[in-house]
Amino acid sequence: MKETSLFDSLLxxxxxxxxxxxxxxxxxxxxxxxxAHFTEDLRKKLQDPEFRKIEGFPIGSDEDILNLSDPPxxxxxxxxxxxxxxxxxxxxxxxxxxxxxxxxxxFAADVSEGKNDPIYNAHSYHTKVPHKxxxxxxxxxxxxxxxxxxxxxxxxxxxxAAQMCGDREAVMSLGYQVEPDGTILQEETDDDGKKVWRxxxxxxxxxxxxxxxxxxxxFISSSLNxxxxxxxxxxxxxxxxxxVEAKVGWMYQTIHNDGKTIGEIAYTIxxxxxxxxxxxADIVFWEEAVDKKALKVLSEFNCPHxxxxxxxxxxxxxxxSSFDPIIGDTISQIKQEPVLIEYYIGSRKHTKKPDEYDxxxxxxxxxxxxxxxxxxxxxxxxxxxxKDSFHLIGYSHVHHFFKKNSTISISLLRSEFLKRxxxxxxxxxxxxxxxxxxxxxxxxxxxxxxxxxxGTLYVPSLIAEANPFRAIKSKSKSFKSVLNQKYLSACNTxxxxxxxxxxxxxxxxxxxxxxxxxxxxxxxxxxxxxxxLNVLTxxxxxxxxxxxxxxxxxxxxxxxxxxxxxxxxxxxxxxWITVEFHNSKNSIWNIIQQSLGEAGFVVxxxxxxxxxxxxxxxxxxxxVKADLIISAYKxxxxxxxxxxLNGGTEHGAWEFIRNHLSQLPVFVKNGSKPExxxxxxxxxxxxxxxxxxxxxxxxxxxxxxxxxxxxxQRFSERDGMYFLADQVADYDKKRILFAELKQTSLFVTDExxxxxxxxxxxxxxxxxxxxxxxxxxxxxAGWNKNxxxxxxxxxxEQNFLRYDGKxxxxxxxxxxxxxxxxxxxxxxxxxxxxxxxxxxRWYVPDPNKAGDLEKLREKALLKEFEEYxxxxxxxxxxxxxxxxxxxxxxxxxxxxxxxxxxxxxxxxNVLEEDPKLLMWxxxxxxxxxxx
Numbered sequence: 063m064k065e066t067s068l069f070d071s072l073l074x075x076x077x078x079x080x081x082x083x084x085x086x087x088x089x090x091x092x093x094x095x096x097x098a099h100f101t102e103d104l105r106k107k108l109q110d111p112e113f114r115k116i117e118g119f120p121i122g123s124d125e126d127i128l129n130l131s132d133p134p135x136x137x138x139x140x141x142x143x144x145x146x147x148x149x150x151x152x153x154x155x156x157x158x159x160x161x162x163x164x165x166x167x168x169f170a171a172d173v174s175e176g177k178n179d180p181i182y183n184a185h186s187y188h189t190k191v192p193h194k195x196x197x198x199x200x201x202x203x204x205x206x207x208x209x210x211x212x213x214x215x216x217x218x219x220x221x222x223a224a225q226m227c228g229d230r231e232a233v234m235s236l237g238y239q240v241e242p243d244g245t246i247l248q249e250e251t252d253d254d255g256k257k258v259w260r261x262x263x264x265x266x267x268x269x270x271x272x273x274x275x276x277x278x279x280x281f282i283s284s285s286l287n288x289x290x291x292x293x294x295x296x297x298x299x300x301x302x303x304x305x306v307e308a309k310v311g312w313m314y315q316t317i318h319n320d321g322k323t324i325g326e327i328a329y330t331i332x333x334x335x336x337x338x339x340x341x342x343a344d345i346v347f348w349e350e351a352v353d354k355k356a357l358k359v360l361s362e363f364n365c366p367h368x369x370x371x372x373x374x375x376x377x378x379x380x381x382x383s384s385f386d387p388i389i390g391d392t393i394s395q396i397k398q399e400p401v402l403i404e405y406y407i408g409s410r411k412h413t414k415k416p417d418e419y420d421x422x423x424x425x426x427x428x429x430x431x432x433x434x435x436x437x438x439x440x441x442x443x444x445x446x447x448x449k450d451s452f453h454l455i456g457y458s459h460v461h462h463f464f465k466k467n468s469t470i471s472i473s474l475l476r477s478e479f480l481k482r483x484x485x486x487x488x489x490x491x492x493x494x495x496x497x498x499x500x501x502x503x504x505x506x507x508x509x510x511x512x513x514x515x516x517g518t519l520y521v522p523s524l525i526a527e528a529n530p531f532r533a534i535k536s537k538s539k540s541f542k543s544v545l546n547q548k549y550l551s552a553c554n555t556x557x558x559x560x561x562x563x564x565x566x567x568x569x570x571x572x573x574x575x576x577x578x579x580x581x582x583x584x585x586x587x588x589x590x591x592x593x594x595l596n597v598l599t600x601x602x603x604x605x606x607x608x609x610x611x612x613x614x615x616x617x618x619x620x621x622x623x624x625x626x627x628x629x630x631x632x633x634x635x636x637x638w639i640t641v642e643f644h645n646s647k648n649s650i651w652n653i654i655q656q657s658l659g660e661a662g663f664v665v666x667x668x669x670x671x672x673x674x675x676x677x678x679x680x681x682x683x684x685x686v687k688a689d690l691i692i693s694a695y696k697x698x699x700x701x702x703x704x705x706x707l708n709g710g711t712e713h714g715a716w717e718f719i720r721n722h723l724s725q726l727p728v729f730v731k732n733g734s735k736p737e738x739x740x741x742x743x744x745x746x747x748x749x750x751x752x753x754x755x756x757x758x759x760x761x762x763x764x765x766x767x768x769x770x771x772x773x774x775q776r777f778s779e780r781d782g783m784y785f786l787a788d789q790v791a792d793y794d795k796k797r798i799l800f801a802e803l804k805q806t807s808l809f810v811t812d813e814x815x816x817x818x819x820x821x822x823x824x825x826x827x828x829x830x831x832x833x834x835x836x837x838x839x840x841x842x843a844g845w846n847k848n849x850x851x852x853x854x855x856x857x858x859e860q861n862f863l864r865y866d867g868k869x870x871x872x873x874x875x876x877x878x879x880x881x882x883x884x885x886x887x888x889x890x891x892x893x894x895x896x897x898x899x900x901x902x903r904w905y906v907p908d909p910n911k912a913g914d915l916e917k918l919r920e921k922a923l924l925k926e927f928e929e930y931x932x933x934x935x936x937x938x939x940x941x942x943x944x945x946x947x948x949x950x951x952x953x954x955x956x957x958x959x960x961x962x963x964x965x966x967x968x969x970x971n972v973l974e975e976d977p978k979l980l981m982w983x984x985x986x987x988x989x990x991x992x993x
Contacts, residue, residue: 083096085100085134086134086143086146086147086150087150097132097133100133100134100143101128101131101133103133103134103142104127104128104131104133104137104139104142105124105128107142108124108127108128108139109124113139113140113142116139116140116556116560116562117556117557117559117560117603118140118275118555118556118557118559118560118600118602118603119139119140119556119600120138120139120277120555120556120597120598120599120600121597121598121599121600122138122277122595122596122597122598123596126138126595126596126597127139127597129480129485129488130277130281130485130488130595130597132284132289132290132485134146134147134552135284135288135289135551135552135553136280136281136284136289136552136553137553137554137555138277138280138281138555138595138597139555139556140554140555140556140562140563141552141553141554141555141563142563143552143563144271144552144554144563144564145563145564145565145568147269147271147552148209148271148552148564148565148568148569151207151209151269152209152568154207155207155208156206156207164636165636165724166202166203166638167666167725167726167727167728168638168666168667168693168695168725168726168727169198169199169202169203169640169667169669169691169693170667170669170693170727170730170739171198171669171730191219191220191575191642191671191689192219193219193220193222193223193226194223194226194232194235194236195671196219196220196223196573197223197226197227197232197233197236198236199573199640199691200220200223200224200227200268200571200573201227201233201238201246201262201263202262202263203570203571203638203640204227204263204268204570204571205263205264205266206227206228206244206264206265206266206267206268207266207267207268207269208268208269208570208571209268209269209270209271209568209569209570209571210224210268210269210270210271210569210570210571210572210573211270211271211272211273211564211569211571211572211574211629211632211633212270212271212272212273212572212573212574212575213273213274213558213561213572213574213576213625213628213629214273214274214558214574214575214576214577214625215272215273215274215279215280215283215553215574216274216279216282216283216575217279217282217283217286218270218272218282218283218284218286218287218551218553220270220272220573220574221270221272221283221286221287221550221551221553222286222287223573224267224268224269224270224550224551225267225268225270225287225288225550225551227265227266227267227268228265228266228267228268230265233246233265237249239259240265241261244264244265244266245261245264245265246261246262246263246264246265247259247260247261247262248260248262251731251796251799255799267550269550269551269552270287270550270551270552271551271552271553271554271564271569272284272287272551272552272553272554273553273554273555273556273558273561274555275555275556275557275558275585275599275600275601275603275604276555276585276588276592276599277555277592277595277597277598277599278492278588278591278592278595278599279588280553280554280555281489281492281595282489282492282493283551283553284551284553285486285489287550287551287553288550288551289553290485290486290489298482298484299479299484299486299487299490299538300535300538302475302478302479302482302484302487303475303531303534303535303538305478306471306474306475306478306531307531309474310467310470310471310474311531312423313423313427313430313467313470313471314326314327314467314529314531314532315327315423316403316405316414316419316420316423317417317419317420318405318407318412319412319414323407324407325405325406325407325412326405326406326407326529326532327403327404327405327529328404328405328406328411328528328529328532329403329404329526329527329528329529330400330402330403330404330416330526330527331348331400331401331402331403331404331524331525331526331527332398332399332400332401332465332524332525332526332527333346333347333348333349333398333399333400333401333523333524334347334379334380334396334397334398334523334524335347335379335380335396335397335398335399336374336377336378336379336380337377337378337379337380338365338367338368338370338372338377339370339372339376339377339378340365340368340370340372341365341367341368341370343365343366343367343368344380344397345365345366345367345372345377346399346401347374347523347524348401348402348524349366349401350363350364350365350366351363351374351523352524359524361373374523379396379397379455380396380397381394381395381396381397381455381456382394382395382396382397387432388432388436388438388459388461389438389459393456393458393462394456395455395456395457395462396455396456396521398525400416400420400421400424401415401416402414402415402416403415403416403420427466427467427470428466430466430470432469432470432473433474434473434474434476434477435473435476435477436461436469436473437460437461437593437594437596438459438461439459439460439589439593439598440458440459440460441453441457441458441459441460441519441586441589442585442586442589442601442610442611443610443611452519452520452521455521457521460589460590460593463519463590464498465527467527468498468527468528468530471498471530471531472491472495472498472530472594475487475491475530475534476488476491476594479491488595490534490537490538490541491534491594492591492594492595493537493541494530494533494534494537495590495591495594496590496591498528498530498533519586519587557600557603557625558625558628558629559603559621559624559625559627559628560603560628561628561631561632564628564632565632566631566632567631567632567633567634567635568632568634569632569633569634569637570633570634570637571633571637571638571639571640572629572633572637572638572639572640573639573640573642574629574639574640574641574642575641575642576605576622576625576641576654577604577605577606578643578644578650578654583606583608583610585599585601585604586601586608586610603621603624604621605618605621605622605625606618607650615649615650615653615974618650618653619653619656619657619984622653622654622657623656623657623660623661626657626658626660626661626663627660627661629661630661630662630663630696633696634696635696635697635698635699635702636695636696636697636698637695637696638693638694638695638696639658639663639693639694639695639696640691640692640693641654641658641691641692641694642671642689642690642691642692643689643690643691643692644689644690648974648975649971649974649975651690652974652975652976652977652980653974653980654692655692655977656977656980656981656984658692658694659753659757659981660757660984662696662697662757663694663695663696664694664695664697664722664725664750664754665692665693665694665741665750666693666694666695666722666725666726666741667692667693667726667727667739667741668690668691668692668693668740669690669691669693670689670690670691671689671690671691695725697721698721701717701718701721704717705717705718705758705760709755709758709760710755710760710761710763711763712763712764712772714760714763715751715755715762715763715764715769716772716776718751718754719747719751719773719777720786722747722750722751723742723747723777723784723785723786723789724786724789726739726741726742727739728785728789728792728793729792729793729796729797732804733804735800735802735803735804736796736797736800736803736804737803737804738781738782738783738803738804739783742783742784742785743782743783743784744769744770744773744782744784745818747769747773747784748766748769748770749977749978751764751769753981756953756981756982756985757981757985759985759989761954762950762954765913765916765920766916767909767912767913767915767916768913770909770912771909771912771913774909778790780793780794780797781797781803809844810841810842810844810845811844811845811846811849812845812846812849812942812943813849813852813857813941813942813943814942814943814946816838816841816842816852816857817857817861819841820834820838820857820858820861820862821861821862821906823837824862824904824905824906825874825906826878827878828865828874828875828878828900828903828904828905829903829904830902830903830904831854831855831858831902831904834854834858834904835854838854846942846972847939848938848939848940848942848968848969848972849939849940849941849942850939850940850941850942852941858904860915860918860919860922861915861919862904862905862906862907862915863904863905863906863907863911863915864902864903864904864905865900865901865902865903865905866901866902867897867898867900867901867902869892870890870891870892871891871892871896871897871900872900872905873891874905874906874908875900875903875905876891876896876900879896879899879900883899886899920947923941923943923944923947923948924944924947924948924951926941926944927944927945927947927948927951927964928948930944930945930948930964930967931948931960931963931964933967935967936967936968936969937967937968937969938969940968942972942976942979945964945968945979946978946979946982948960948964949961949964949978949979949982949983949986950982952982952986953982953985953986956989958985958986958987958989958990959986959990961982961983961986962983962986962987962990965979965983965986
């Protein structure tokens with residue numbers, strides 16, 4: 063008998079019920095009756111003009127939206143039943159004992175999870191996080207029945223992960239153990255260094271609320287999360303495919319080399335035709351520039367007519383004019399010729415060059431009328447339009463990206479599925495559309511014939527036109543093994559900047575993968591799929607950087623912040639948000655962190671997630687391979703209430719730090735060694751304290767030195783990290799088992815990092831200038847070009863102390879010398895031998911003397927900032943620490959205009975890539991706007 067855990071029974075039956083069912087408190091005879099009831103309710107809603115004014119409402123007619131929707135679980139528009147689902151799910155949660163207290167540290171482990179999973183591969187999309195990776199986070203942060211939210215859901219892997227947390231085999235495949243009562247165990251190391259299994263979560267499904275701006279994304283997401291079940295991919299779908307294939311299947315037939323046997327085409331390779339710049343003759347790229355034996359494209363090739371040595375970039379493209387019946391006008395497009403056909407006779411694969419039979423077939427296709435609906439959609443002018451330049455070779459509309467036989471096939475299949483009421487058929491058809499976009503499916507030599515190049519609209523010189531009937535039959539079979547979820551998610555189409563159907567403090571946990579700058583232009587890429595659904599993304603509130611739509615980093619920041627503000631509103635106090643980040647630009651990284659802070663979240667940890675598979679752009683452009691995972695929490699009501707009373711005081715600052723330390727991981731092991739937890743180090747704690755005060759409009763009550771001194775007085779320090787009293791004992795128990803600690807690398811790029819580097823070096827070994835200089839010169843090789851270069855002597859004089867040989871040797875130097883030289887041990891601190899050895903060494907001052915140094919340094923920095931205020935031109939090279947000090951002082955004095963004025967003199971890249979300057983600047987702009 064199968065063991066079940068809390069809520070595990072929700073996954074026992076793979077098919078959705080065909081008999082009586084309950085939905086939102088109402089009972090229906092079957093799923094069809096449920097859908098009919100809520101469809102009529104949605105139809106009435108769609109007729110309300112105010113409903114269509116909701117932020118991010120998609121572009122489409124009532125009927126097309128209804129065709130896609132599966133209300134109330136999924137609507138291809140804002141979902142009016144989301145709040146009802148959340149209320150129902152909350153009521154169904156098991157009662158927790160009065161002693162229950164929710165507390166989670168951030169999930170402090172790097173994750174590596176591959177993409178080779180049937181569910182993950184069921185439907186392609188531009189970027190996806192494997193659901194098994196997301197399961198690790200959901201299991202860590204939630205209990206069975208908790209409500210998980212993803213505001214940028216894509217294909218709904220967060221929803222799939224939430225459901226799979228109730229699947230015993232899926233959980234165990236992650237390396238966990240599951241007890242008979244549903245307790246999930248993970249392997250840890252006990253105090254004696256032995257491997258033990260300890261409980262950390264419970265088996266059971268979590269509920270999910272999924273949202274995306276793209277109707278294509280939410281349609282896929284809802285389908286993979288229960289809107290379409292395995293049972294709906296049935297014989298009627300297969301009959302529809304067969305009926306259409308009987309009409310137009312001849313377009314994918316060829317004659318075998320024996321001259322009589324009919325073969326089924328798998329794909330046809332088409333090649334660009336170029337023009338020789340020397341003799342003006344036509345060149346078929348495939349024939350002259352491809353080495354078929356070596357399976358590679360040649361960088362140089364000869365013209366077959368005049369023998370000139372050529373490069374592809376030197377050859378103009380051959381353009382031809384033709385009449386486009388869909389547009390109703392003559393167009394000019396690049397000429398392409400079929401050069402190779404792969405086909406099957408039974409199960410045996412063959413290849414051939416197109417012969418007269420094939421050329422006649424292609425001529426017949428060109429004359430074939432289009433009898434069913436085809437989208438008439440212009441390609442939007444966006445980032446890909448500018449970069450990929452497909453419009454320059456005649457691809458101005460969506461249908462230009464499909465060969466005519468693909469257009470006819472998709473059109474007929476779509477029409478028949480809708481006519482027969484088979485929304486599931488539309489989903490299966492949508493899943494193969496990407497492989498039918500023949501003009502972005504490059505023929506990759508030595509690999510499968512039709513491999514989509516995700517994230518781009520580039521039209522390659524070699525394309526592979528796939529057989530849609532082979533593709534859709536294969537997909538319909540594969541879906542039968544993955545579409546086995548029930549309705550455990552609710553899906554919404556709209557902008558995350560306006561989650562009007564989700565109440566305050568109603569979500570338990572958020573996992574999300576937002577768009578990152580200009581990495582991918584989702585709405586532009588989705589238009590090829592959404593055009594066939596006839597419901598398009600409303601791209602106004604899309605949070606991306608896109609030159610084509612004049613969306614810059616500032617616009618991205620504004621739009622993303624509005625979404626994260628909504629995330630903060632809907633998540634419960636003490637709730638955690640996990641944000642996956644993928645971008646190689648520091649400016650975008652800072653915007654993500656800044657937006658989280660502005661909303662009120664407090665960042666607690668940053669890890670990596672390796673999806674173990676490169677996208678096309680990663681492989682071709684050398685982009686960052688692993689993603690970053692940001693863990694942040696919403697402060698508790700108690701902390702915020704206390705801060706209202708004590709904000710701006712030292713007491714309030716230390717209360718925040720105590721709370722923050724309680725949220726951080728205590729011990730993290732990376733490989734075989736424990737690692738430094740950056741969030742527990744002085745500079746990170748100070749930055750978090752300052753940011754929390756600034757975001758709440760409160761004066762920062764502590765200087766850096768006072769803060770450092772206070773940390774040392776109030777908390778236990780280990781390995782440069784600070785702990786609460788009850789945490790340090792746990793850290794010590796685990797730390798003693800390891801001889802070495804994995805150190806983090808500190809790269810010196812400016813004054814602040816140079817000071818931290820010097821502090822670490824001098825603290826370990828007090829040294830003279832002559833000893834430090836060679837090391838310092840080696841470290842500053844990566845110094846920022848906009849940062850004013852500083853002499854080592856200046857950095858030392860403003861931040862550290864030098865022993866001049868007068869008086870007793872300072873304790874910092876004495877400890878080092880007496881430890882490393884036997885003859886200097888047990889000597890008084892004024893012994894001549896000790897004094898001689900110690901003279902001219904620089905050391906880290908104790909807190910009292912450091913305070914005096916800090917005041918002198920701050921005075922020098924502010925004097926320099928005054929000079930920047932008076933400068934009339936742009937600042938090309940400046941002292942970044944002076945700007946930071948000046949911004950802080952101006953903010954404390956509410957002189958926001960000075961911050962904005964000096965910021966305008968700083969290069970944009972410096973402002974955008976420095977999180978501290980960006981924080982002061984954004985707050986100044988906000989407060990100026992409110993005055």
